[in-house]
Amino acid sequence: MSLPTTLHPQVLEQAGAFGGNALLLSGPARVGKLGVALAIAAAQNCSGPRGPGGEACGACPSCRALSARSHPDVLHVEPRATTATGKAARRKLIPIGAILEARDKAHEFEVHVFEFLEVRPTHRRRVVIVNGAEYLGAESANALLKLVEEPPHGALFLFLAEDVRAVLPTIVSRSARLGVTPASDRALEHALTRAGHTPEPELIEFAAGRAGVLDDLEKIRTALQDARDLGAALPDGLLPALEAAEALEKRFDPAWHPETLRFTWRHHPAHQRARADSALDALQGALEAYASPSLAFQVFALALRDAFELT
Numbered sequence: 001m002s003l004p005t006t007l008h009p010q011v012l013e014q015a016g017a018f019g020g021n022a023l024l025l026s027g028p029a030r031v032g033k034l035g036v037a038l039a040i041a042a043a044q045n046c047s048g049p050r051g052p053g054g055e056a057c058g059a060c061p062s063c064r065a066l067s068a069r070s071h072p073d074v075l076h077v078e079p080r081a082t083t084a085t086g087k088a089a090r091r092k093l094i095p096i097g098a099i100l101e102a103r104d105k106a107h108e109f110e111v112h113v114f115e116f117l118e119v120r121p122t123h124r125r126r127v128v129i130v131n132g133a134e135y136l137g138a139e140s141a142n143a144l145l146k147l148v149e150e151p152p153h154g155a156l157f158l159f160l161a162e163d164v165r166a167v168l169p170t171i172v173s174r175s176a177r178l179g180v181t182p183a184s185d186r187a188l189e190h191a192l193t194r195a196g197h198t199p200e201p202e203l204i205e206f207a208a209g210r211a212g213v214l215d216d217l218e219k220i221r222t223a224l225q226d227a228r229d230l231g232a233a234l235p236d237g238l239l240p241a242l243e244a245a246e247a248l249e250k251r252f253d254p255a256w257h258p259e260t261l262r263f264t265w266r267h268h269p270a271h272q273r274a275r276a277d278s279a280l281d282a283l284q285g286a287l288e289a290y291a292s293p294s295l296a297f298q299v300f301a302l303a304l305r306d307a308f309e310l311t
């Protein structure tokens with residue numbers, strides 16, 4: 001909770017001075033946009049003594065509810081990667097059903113934006129965090145417009161997007177824009193140390209200033225180790241490579257393994273990297289197409305040996 005606040009103090013200060021209804025926070029994936037959004041939501045609802053930049057106290061009932069991810073006035077809206085039937089969706093989307101209960105025919109969403117905003121805040125201000133504003137379809141965005149222009153009970157909308165150009169202009173034009181940029185390596189090192197972690201140089205290099213990495217440390221450490229293990233097995237021969245691929249299959253986390261794999265071959269010559277990247281793209285494509293995962297991982301290991309000229 002306190003980490004993102006301290007990594008982006010200027011953004012938080014600007015947000016604190018903002019008097020409107022909608023902010024659009026833009027910046028690269030995992031740079032810490034959600035952390036900033038939560039810090040803004042905390043500052044809007046805090047009833048305790050503030051920090052020098054207007055930061056929330058971290059101890060009042062509102063701040064504690066937010067830390068426990070159970071704040072009654074904060075609603076998270078995110079694109080769905082799966083459909084109501086549990087299948088992976090071809091395209092990520094925030095459907096109209098997330099906005100209006102009457103349009104949520106399949107009862108996919110527990111809370112809907114429209115109905116959420118009809119209720120008075122428990123603390124001070126209701127905050128709707130749309131994490132992935134580029135996935136708002138025209139129908140959803142249209143349903144939101146009136147709410148964004150005149151939010152009931154003075155609610156605040158926080159739209160988060162990696163690419164502002166992919167957000168519908170109707171949303172962009174009604175929001176004040178704030179950029180969230182990567183922090184310095186030193187700031188990230190400090191944040192890690194403060195949180196009681198060891199800031200290994202490899203982790204700092206992988207993080208590249210993205211505060212969001214701090215939220216997923218254990219998964220990233222595991223994924224980095226798995227990627228290193230595969231890399232070490234590849235030159236040992238076909239059988240060790242296939243065995244390492246099998247081990248990777250069992251632990252594969254689409255959120256982090258692709259990136260840690262690319263990270264481990266960053267020092268290879270460009271032509272090898274390009275071929276390894278293609279092999280990884282093919283693996284991800286096969287997994288998304290429900291191909292046989294074990295075959296896809298075997299093919300991946302062979303393609304990597306090929307890419308690194310180990311055959």
Ligand SMILES: [Zn+2]
Binds near residue numbers: 046047056057063
């Ligand atoms: Zn507080």
